[in-house]
Amino acid sequence: MPRIPALNPKDAGPIIKIGYRMARKQVGEVPEPFAVLAHHRKLFVASARHELALQKAMHAMPQGLFELAVYRTAWTVGCSWCVDFGAMLQRLEGLDVDRLKAIAEFETSPQFSDAEREVIRYADAMTQTPMTVTDEQVAALVQTYGHEGVLELTYQISHENQRARMNHALGITDQGFSSGDQCRVPWSVDPVSESATTAP
Template sequence: MARIEPLTVDQLSEQARKDLEYSEKLMGFIPNDVLTMARWPAFLSATKHLVDVVYAPGELDSGLKRMIATVVSSAAGCVYCQAHTSHGAVKMAGADAEKVAHVWEFETSPLFSDGERAALSLAMAAGSQPNGATDAHFVELKKHFSQTQIMEIMGMIALFGLLNRWNDTLQTELEPVPLSFVKENDAKNV
């Protein structure tokens, strides 16, 4: 059970309803974390703006962005965000379902390129406590990604640092859509 009760849709302000519509479009369902954040409208607005910036089309592949979020969420131990991001990688970003299902084997699986391995390795290290990111991670990243792409990788890691702490601490209840996706895909990570 969530430690702070989410608002119902009927309880939302007009702006929070717009933010919820945006989130529903981005994710394909109504996320409980948005309903909880709506209790603090300024925080919800600020978080939505950060999500807008980080998820905006850029130089980095959208599917890779979401796999980075899945790995960083796993390292942080946030089951809620792991389910959301693995679902979103396949259903919303069009990532290869087999690749997402094997994201935990990124270091050895032939499904992943060296660049993807570098990005996912940093995500795992950065999501861990204490932070395990090293100079070697960035040496490897620079072999495969532009400075802008590295900033996009860092944006996903930072965004999910916030979302992981929020959802894991509040024990946000996982919605049926991502939960069903995880069960259907026999995800080992959630």
Template sequence: MARISLTPPRTLFFRAMEWYSKRTYGKVLDPGKAMAHNRRVLWSYLRFEQSVAKYGKLDADLKALAEMASAAAIGCSWCMDFGHWESRRRGMDPRKLRDVPLWRESDAYTALERDVMAYAEAMTANPPEVDDELAARLLGRLGEAAYVELTMMVAVENLRSRFNSAMGLTSQGFKESCDLRDAPAGKSRPTV
């Protein structure tokens, strides 16, 4: 249960954010509702996310796996839910998304994807536990620009997941709409 009201003052700015969110995602995102209690926080965050969305050196699937591995390590069900939906919308393999919490036991991932998720978990640990060998492997496979972007995206996901978890925000049901679309007729899929 959210620790803050998800019915912020209906300012013009909030109504504009609400319209955009409904148009883009089909519903108003709970983190936006929570942040709308402080206009400057919401405005700064939206500008920040617009800048982050323009990064382009890291493969989108690697980025998604890093973000979801970080969210899973923190335990942010909102981020896992939204990340699954967003990645499925882009066409990512549903098995890779579903197996993120159990990536070590899954055979769905390449060696590079495993390194990316290990790096995300190591960065998310408190204090961070990134070792030189893993960093060198990633740097060698990704190059400097993509490695910097990977590192920043894990840090960004830590910000998102920690904010959402601290606010008590949980799944909004995004993933379920993917499961309904992806499942064969008459069958439902297990959820993460």
């Protein structure tokens, strides 16, 4: 259970309920981070708008590469929810998700290309505290992907750091998206009946 419980649909306003329905339609179930954030309606709306805008903005960086960098970031931070969801996104893109089991050995595993190793190293350098990104590292990426591509990659990695650290801090764990067997969010327990309610 997360440290702040998911907002039960019966306690949600119309905007949150619409968001829940849209999320369930898009990914099969309400993502738990979404349902936890729903306690703060303005942040909920801002986050949803930002995620949609970010999806539309990406065009210069190959999706498989930035998804791998985002996955590595989540794995490094230790956010099991983001790792689970990230694996699903790669599966839906038709990418080889079995190789993600070798992410710890990406430097030596034959399952990763030189291009993939380069973006994983960049994700690692950005995720370390303090960061260890170098001029040479950015210059090499710019030479391959251009300014827009590197800005997209950098933005995605930094945004995943924010998501993963927030989820990890709030105790939100994996939900079964990567297996295609999404778990329903465990809605708050009703203190009167002490029985969990389910989503409409």
